[in-house]
Amino acid sequence: MSLSTSAPADPAAVDRTPAISLRGLRKTFGDVVAVDDVDLDIADGEFFSMLGPSGSGKTTVLRLVAGFEQATAGTVRLGGVDVTRTAPFERDVHTVFQDYALFPHMSVLDNVAYGLRVRGLGKKARRDRAQQALDTVRLGHLGARRPTQLSGGQRQRVALARAIVLQPRVLLLDEPLGALDLKLREQMQVELKQLQRELGITFVFVTHDQEEALTLSDRIAVFDAGRIQQLGTPREIYENPASAYVAGFVGTTNLFDAATSQRILGVAGEHAVRPERLRLAPAGASTDPRADEIRLDAVVVETIYLGTGNRVHLRTSDGVELVALEQSTGSLDDPEHRGDDVTVRFARADVVPLSTGS
Numbered sequence: 001m002s003l004s005t006s007a008p009a010d011p012a013a014v015d016r017t018p019a020i021s022l023r024g025l026r027k028t029f030g031d032v033v034a035v036d037d038v039d040l041d042i043a044d045g046e047f048f049s050m051l052g053p054s055g056s057g058k059t060t061v062l063r064l065v066a067g068f069e070q071a072t073a074g075t076v077r078l079g080g081v082d083v084t085r086t087a088p089f090e091r092d093v094h095t096v097f098q099d100y101a102l103f104p105h106m107s108v109l110d111n112v113a114y115g116l117r118v119r120g121l122g123k124k125a126r127r128d129r130a131q132q133a134l135d136t137v138r139l140g141h142l143g144a145r146r147p148t149q150l151s152g153g154q155r156q157r158v159a160l161a162r163a164i165v166l167q168p169r170v171l172l173l174d175e176p177l178g179a180l181d182l183k184l185r186e187q188m189q190v191e192l193k194q195l196q197r198e199l200g201i202t203f204v205f206v207t208h209d210q211e212e213a214l215t216l217s218d219r220i221a222v223f224d225a226g227r228i229q230q231l232g233t234p235r236e237i238y239e240n241p242a243s244a245y246v247a248g249f250v251g252t253t254n255l256f257d258a259a260t261s262q263r264i265l266g267v268a269g270e271h272a273v274r275p276e277r278l279r280l281a282p283a284g285a286s287t288d289p290r291a292d293e294i295r296l297d298a299v300v301v302e303t304i305y306l307g308t309g310n311r312v313h314l315r316t317s318d319g320v321e322l323v324a325l326e327q328s329t330g331s332l333d334d335p336e337h338r339g340d341d342v343t344v345r346f347a348r349a350d351v352v353p354l355s356t357g358s
């Protein structure tokens, strides 16, 4: 079935059936539980990321959606249709792998057209559509080259063109930027996001890079040990991590265990405060204490220059380790130096309670 790739003109007319719906999804390999009872709905046209450390099960979820793995239990629905036992080529999804999997002996244009040949399209239609897909990823002028004659970023775009030419309803991307250096990776992130918006295709993106997930996604699922630990928008996940695990995995954070929370915050349970919420002042610089903030005396253990600011490692007078991020003001003010005594302040409102036991 060929599907339109243009975004619907009338948002109210958008089909509310999730593009992907997983229920009770489980996959075991011998004794290893790779995916453990996952329930998830991904909306049509959503940029959805699965984020987690190596071995947390995100790739296996992707492979279950693509049909490369058979579920041990549970169901996979695409556009409301149960495809749990359907072969990969019968599913309206396409996967872009980290290594791109391009054919080295074919031209770039033929690589992109290959899937259309498999689907039985005539030569002219194949070439036209492949050219159009190459134009979309801004490689229209390089169709005659071989993949080996392209840069890493260009090869990445060929892999994308090869996927979008088939106009799948869902594009699965397994660490597609993993092989690129940082600068190219950042550039491709922007391009991926733009492409997804233009095409209106549902993107499911697997990454272990939290910054990438925060930058690109409409929503993120944070995985650990085969389970979704938290599901939400980048802002929700970053500002209100549900557990110590999520707070620690997504960005740097200051974690306070229950005893420390009780002692310095005066509240029960585990808590977290993001480093950029901490404000530092030289010890003794007098400002009136405020009821809505926490103040701690600390000493600077180390200051790391980051270009855009400084990361300052601190130890409070009763031995709690903290990290603060200070934005550079562009002035020539000296940053805090090792051994300096400082006052650390943060608003009570910036203290995030974490669920216990995680």
Ligand SMILES: Nc1ncnc2c1ncn2[C@@H]1O[C@H](COP(=O)(O)OP(=O)(O)OP(=O)(O)O)[C@@H](O)[C@H]1O
Residues within 6 Å of the ligand: 029, 032, 033, 034, 035, 052, 053, 054, 055, 056, 057, 058, 059, 060, 061, 208
């Ligand atoms: N074919 C397989 N045979 C046996 N065990 C497997 C197989 N595929 C995955 N696993 C195991 O399942 C668990 C989840 O693996 P998975 O590849 O889904 O994790 P991941 O989060 O995608 O990790 P990575 O980021 O390293 O790709 C791991 O413990 C892994 O070793």
